[in-house]
Amino acid sequence: MAGSSQQRVKICLVLCLVGIVSAAEYSTSSSSTTSSGSSSNYLLNPLFYVSKCPRALDTIKKLVTNAVLYEPRMGASLLRLHFHDCFVQGCDASVLLKDTATFKGEQGALPNVNSLRGFEVIENIKAELERQCPGVVSCADILTVAARDSVVALGGVGWPLGLGRRDSTTASLSGANSDLPSPFLNFDGLVAAFQKKRFTVNEMVALSGAHTIGSARCLLFRSRIYNATDIDSSYAEELKANCPKQGGDSNLSPIDTTSKNVFDSSYYTNLISKKGLFHSDQQLFSGVSAALQVKTYSSFPLLFKFDFANAMVKMSNLSPLTGNQGQIRNVCSRVN
Structure with a gap:
């Protein structure tokens, strides 16, 4: 009886995982039509780029996979970059903004300084997508998809993602210092x-x-x-x-x-x-x-x-900018 119960648990787990992988593949091979409304509240859509930039997700997956194959540690770096982005202002690519003479970004925060990596991979992906579809794919979506594809490249399973995030024009150094969990916490x-x-x-x-x-x-x-x-x-x-x-x-x-x-x-x-x-x-x-x-x-x-x-999936939905909020940055490290 115990053996059959354990078998049912294993079958259930496999079926659940198949569902996740299938959904992730669906969102990877498709993209989305943008809704015509200007509201900033509409839902993220796994099909957001299907008409505007049909090769977007395949391009991200290819470049992430290549980067991880070249340096496996990069998979963890890209996953961490997404986490350190979403845990501050939400998944808005604020972590990618570099300091300027008048602007202080999040990269200098204690949890990030001399620690975050993978910026060049994200910028390379952005540059390629700008060649394919100028001004369409946000850095926030690139970060979100790259995190998933990094996990898959190292043996994890994928997950379905809504798309259509936009990029912030602000960052929060204080938020990065206060909200990111420390490795010294009890x-x-x-x-x-x-x-x-x-x-x-x-x-x-x-x-x-x-x-x-x-x-x-x-x-x-x-x-x-x-x-x-x-x-x-x-x-x-x-x-x-x-x-x-x-x-x-x-x-x-x-x-x-x-x-x-x-x-x-x-x-x-x-x-x-x-x-x-x-x-x-x-x-x-x-x-x-x-x-x-x-x-x-x-x-x-x-x-x-x-x-x-x-x-x-829950992480990727932390306070995204949508509709007319924010912007689609031309270069991920600076506002337009």
Whole structure:
């Protein structure tokens, strides 16, 4: 009886994932007709570019896939870029704006400075789309689609996306400093940071799985490997070889020590073994309900991918600009 029940769970997971992949493929191979209304409230549409720029999504996917094949770490960088964009003013490409003599952007914020990467990939995609369809595809949509395609390129599943975001003409340095979750947060701090953006604890645990890919600087985990008690001692010693007590702030270590370039659930297995790189990572295993979810994802990787995809759909819908709001930037790093 238990075996048949477990089989039904597995079948359900597979069917759910097939649905996500199918929907994602639908939105990748199609684009959208723009609605003629000038209202800024109309819904994002997976078909937004189908008549105005029919090759837009295929172009983004091709260039992202090539970039990730050339440097697998770029997949994590593009995913993080989207996250750091949406968590501040919403998914409006504000994170891409560079400082000017009269403007201070978000790239100089503490969570971003000397840390965010992938800007050149986004600009290359934008330049190609400007050649195909001038003034049509927003940088905000490019960021959103590139995040999904990066996950797919590294072994994750896709998710359906509404399109039609527009680009902001402003940025918020203070918002980037206050709203982006720190790797030093305790469990309650993490919950508060995600609840501020209306994510549940379950969604927070799922989104944290983005750390199954990518690397981090010694500066961000040094205090953990030298002072924490909730860390595997042999793991800490391995990290110390590349992260001394002094110096080497920019030395990199994989966040997921098992499979840093594969989008899988080993991140959660590592937490069970006390091998979370960040203090905030390991904190997920300190909350009772979160710890149970960590164990579940470790045992059922398809469930993790399904929940991550659902949470990313919600992420992509954080306060987008639509209609006549904002603009379509000609170059992603500056306003027109």
